Amino acid sequence: MSDTPTKTILVTTGATSPFPSLLSAALSAPFLATLQSLGYTSLRIQYGDCQKLFQNLSTAALPSCGSIEVTGFNFTDDLRTEVAHAELVISHAGSGSILDTLRFQKRLVVVVNSELMDNHQKELAEELGGVGYLVEGFVENLHEAVTKAETFQFKHFPASGSEKFCSILDEEVGLNLD
Amino acid sequence: MISPLLSGAIILSFLLFLRFLSVTPSITRTHRPSSFPSTKKPHIIYILGSGGHTAEMLSLISSCNSRYKRTYMISRGDALSAKKAAAFESTSTSTSAPYDILEIPRARLVGQSWLSTPWTCAACLVGCVRAFARVGLPDVVVCNGPGSAVVVVGVCFFCKFLGLCRTRIIYVESFARVRSLSLSGKLLYAFTDRFIVQWPRLVEKYRRAEYHGILI
Numbered sequence: 001m002s003d004t005p006t007k008t009i010l011v012t013t014g015a016t017s018p019f020p021s022l023l024s025a026a027l028s029a030p031f032l033a034t035l036q037s038l039g040y041t042s043l044r045i046q047y048g049d050c051q052k053l054f055q056n057l058s059t060a061a062l063p064s065c066g067s068i069e070v071t072g073f074n075f076t077d078d079l080r081t082e083v084a085h086a087e088l089v090i091s092h093a094g095s096g097s098i099l100d101t102l103r104f105q106k107r108l109v110v111v112v113n114s115e116l117m118d119n120h121q122k123e124l125a126e127e128l129g130g131v132g133y134l135v136e137g138f139v140e141n142l143h144e145a146v147t148k149a150e151t152f153q154f155k156h157f158p159a160s161g162s163e164k165f166c167s168i169l170d171e172e173v174g175l176n177l178d
Numbered sequence: 179m180i181s182p183l184l185s186g187a188i189i190l191s192f193l194l195f196l197r198f199l200s201v202t203p204s205i206t207r208t209h210r211p212s213s214f215p216s217t218k219k220p221h222i223i224y225i226l227g228s229g230g231h232t233a234e235m236l237s238l239i240s241s242c243n244s245r246y247k248r249t250y251m252i253s254r255g256d257a258l259s260a261k262k263a264a265a266f267e268s269t270s271t272s273t274s275a276p277y278d279i280l281e282i283p284r285a286r287l288v289g290q291s292w293l294s295t296p297w298t299c300a301a302c303l304v305g306c307v308r309a310f311a312r313v314g315l316p317d318v319v320v321c322n323g324p325g326s327a328v329v330v331v332g333v334c335f336f337c338k339f340l341g342l343c344r345t346r347i348i349y350v351e352s353f354a355r356v357r358s359l360s361l362s363g364k365l366l367y368a369f370t371d372r373f374i375v376q377w378p379r380l381v382e383k384y385r386r387a388e389y390h391g392i393l394i
Contacts, residue, residue, distance in 0.1 A: 174211030
């Protein structure tokens, strides 16, 4: 193990639908070059069902990787640990992945999977992007989104409103709050 | 001349209709209990859907105390949600009150044809009635949108109609729904006592919806 500080970027493609175009973008030469210029040392990719594609692309990308170590996994029960270790997260627009990242107050780029039908994920990404909680990215120019996210002033995402909900629950049960 | 049988039927259906109106929260303003008997623990049912729904529900109730008797209803075969609920219970600060995890058949599988949906819904319904027979009717049911929740809430509503319980139905729309309601939300809108959304735009569109910020 070396003592050089690591700087990790995490890419999640989602658990329910494959997102091969995001995988390709994350292993493309211009994107990897940008990561190197920004000082990243590790690229973690959650590739879902696209294991073959991930293996092929990461082998092909080897010459462009430079000092970046590329590793991947299909799914995890514990995305939060992965998020906690990352500087920046590039996520598909699933609410679980988005929420996990925002709760850790991590820099977040969200890429909407345009191949999905009935795309209310797009609405969520646009809304959160509009407030400034995240940067919206596109597979065509992922490196630009990452560059933007590096200096973007992200808005602080609020903590869980669970206590508010619990008081509603107490109200409905008829429990006295004092 | 209208036969006495027919007129009786008409009067009966009219009375049943009035009863229906009187228990439908969107039509008759329902009253929540002003206090709960201290000798008894309130019983709350949380409906866990699957992946995203379960994660949202557990986050939503993460700081709720254990003054309640809790039942988690999960879809059959959803071992992950059962595991998450058990893990959630083991980490919650107080472990005094008992809890149950009950399985009911799924109302509809992802990608299942609409033609076969009535049958799976019926199986879900039977499973739901059995579950209620086992743990009793709840004081509150909390759901956030999986298909099976529609059936569970339907059964609760019917029991209210029959006067068997005064269950309060709380629906919390998913954080992911920004500009429109989910199908479950639309179906349950009129029958919930509290309809909570997590984006302000939905309040403009739906009169009965309430917004208290992001709750999960």
